[in-house]
Amino acid sequence: MLKAVLIDDEYIVLEGLKEHIDWASYGIELAGTAGNGLEALDxxxxxxxxxxxxxxxxxxxxxxxLIEQVMQEEPGTICIVFSGFNEFDYIKTAMKLDVVDYLEKPVTIEKVEEALERTMRKLGQRQQVSALESRLAExxxxLLAKAAMDLLLLGEEGADRFRACFGEEARQIAAVTVLVFPSSPSAVSAQLGCRHIVMKLGAVWAVxxxxxxxxxxxxxxxxxxxxAEMSETFGSGQTYGDVEGARLSYLEAQRALRYGRFLEEPGWVRIEHVGGTAADPGNMSEHxxxxxxxxxxxxxxxxIGQLEAFNSWMVGxxxxxxxxxQEMLKLAYIGMQAVKEMGIDARQPGKPAAIQHQELSGMHTREAMFAWLRRHMETxxxxxxEARRAPKHQLIEKAQDYIRKHYxxxxxxxxxxxxxxxxxxxFSLLFKEKTGTSYIKYVTRIRLEQAKALLRSGLKVGEACEKVGYYKYRHFTELFKKxxxxTPSQYREQHELKHGGGQT
Structure with a gap:
């Protein structure tokens, strides 16, 4: 039910309209009356x-x-004025203020009821237009969300349609980035100032x-x-300077999410922090x-579980x-590539490094071929x-020393x-295994500890922020507090108080 207020400095008018009009029949509740403008505004x-x-x-x-103040505070309010016969200048001003109707004095029950009927018709028309506009916007x-889905799934094939749905501003797009979340990203996306499109893609959400x-x-x-306070992991791909790059960013964001979960990293995990891109090692299947x-x-x-799933796929x-x-050889080479990345010699004793194609070619059943693939991958x-059990601390220590010098x-x-x-x-996986923390967390800790030392030495917060490699004051402050x-300012003040009290 709509709410209305009635304002007039004549008590009899107020009481008459209040008592003799069936407000509820118009879907209106008379919520109050006032005898002057100041009371009315309150x-x-x-x-x-x-x-x-x-x-x-x-x-x-x-x-x-009063109406001018009302329209400033609540522009959608419906205003009706009462005016005398000789107050046309007032009426003109009222119309400029978007007053929807006026009643000539003396105000009667009939005039008010007619005005209410006109107002409700206008309101109905306004609501219909608003509903149409809302449905059109939705x-x-x-359409834009569907075009964005096609863009992430199809890449270049969906780029033109996305630009068309985005509208004239598509020409002004400077870059695109994709984030991937395991659940609804509403808490994060609501705080983003840049243009963003949220969509559900299978088991994940993409932004x-x-x-x-x-x-x-x-x-x-x-x-x-x-x-900053998220306990759930989400991933981001690289930023690309054209719309066509959105699919690559999406694939990279999925990979970042996957590795972030493996590394047990809460919050934001960027593809740059785990290594690799969607284009490396190429267009790979899910298996x-x-x-x-x-x-x-x-x-x-x-x-082993994935190999069994692959075998079931071949049967189906x-x-x-x-x-x-061909499919099994491809997987065998992928396995070889994976161990080479680790700096491991994949050759078996007494055999060359290359995969022995003739072994597989001489087999006549799928079961035998799959058994060969499984043995190869298990080996x-x-x-x-074995290589992971070998001491690799020297390489990680070398990396830590490099970080300390260039943080x-x-x-x-x-x-x-x-x-x-x-x-x-x-490297990112081994670093976490050997140090107990991820690369990005390690660098952050080094930077923040050095920032504390600089603050204790008397540097201002902004100076310390820049010296440890942060160029956004707000981001540095939030990280420090987390x-x-x-905050850095509070830490600096606490140290100055202690120092002033004779403590070091």
Whole structure:
């Protein structure tokens, strides 16, 4: 039910209209009355009515001044004025203020009822238009979300349709990035200032960030702030300067999410922090991607399970021997590539490094061919396990020393991995295994500990922020508070108080 308020400085008018009009029959509740403009403004702010009916000439604050204030605070309010015969100038002003109707004095029951009927008709028309506009906007959003899904799943094939649905502003798109969440990302996406499209894709949720400005550091600052307290992992792909790059970013974000879960990293995990891209090692099938993942993470049970799933797939597809041989050889080479990334010699004693194709070609049943593949992959996994048990602390220590010397620079995981001569993805996994923490958390801890030392030495917060490699004051402050429970400014003040008291 709509709420209305009635304002007039004549008590008899107020009481007459209040008692003799069946307000409820119009779907209206008379929520209050006032005898002057100041009381009316107070009543309006308390009640928040949908309809304001007011005389123009009133003490304290006249009706036009009241309506002007009402429309500033609640632009959608319906205003009806009462005016005398000689007050046309007031009426003109009232119309400029979007007053929907006026009643000439003396005000009667019949006039008010006719005005209410006109008002309800106008309101119905307005609501119909609003509903149509709302449905049109929802339809556009649905079309854009569908186009965004096609863009992530099809890549270049969906790019033109996405631009068409995005509208004229598509020409101004500077870059795109994709985030992938295991559940609804509403808590994070609601805090993002940049244009974004949320969609459900299978078992995950994807958020397409559409950057209208370059560079995109402001968006990263917002994302870091929004995800600061998250306990759930989500991944992001690289940022690409054209719409067609959205699919690659989506695949990378999926990979970042997967490795983030394996590394038990809560919050935001960027593909740059785990190594690798969607384009490396190429257009891989679901089976191939999963097998590579289990090889890299030394998950023997997961590898065997995925091989069995692959075997079931071959049975269901009724592959001919030549096709089955090609698929198995491809997996065998993927396994070889995985152990080579770890710096492991995959050759068996007394045999060359290459896979022996003739062994597989001489087999006549799928069962025999699959048994060969399984033995090959298990052998590779055993060699990987042996290599992982061998001391690799020297390489990790070398990496840690490099980080301590260069933490103040924009130090990527890839750069550190290259420094110690390791594959970036394998390096990130081994680093977590040997240090108990991820690469990005380790660098963050080094930076923040050094920042504390700089603050104790007397540097201002902004100076310390830049010296340890952070260029966004807000992001630095939030990280500091998240790790230590207080802001850099509070830490500096506490140290100064202790120092002033004779403590070091």
């Amino acid at each position: 009543l309006f702010r308390r009640v928040k009515p949908d309809i304001v009916m007011t005389d123009i000439r009133m003490p304290g604050l006249n009706g036009l001044q 339809s556009r959003e649905e 397409l960030l559409v950057h209208m400005e370059w560079p995109v550091e402001a968006a990263w600052e917002e994302l870091a702030s929004a995800s 191939e991607e999963a097998i590579l993942f289990h090889m890299r993470t030394n998950n023997k049970a997961g590898l 597809e009724r592959l001919d021997p030549e096709h089955a041989e 590779l996994m055993e060699r990987a396990e 103040h620079l924009d130090l990527s995981l890839q750069e550190v991995a290259d420094h110690v001569g390791m594959n970036a993805t394998y 790790h230590y429970g207080y």
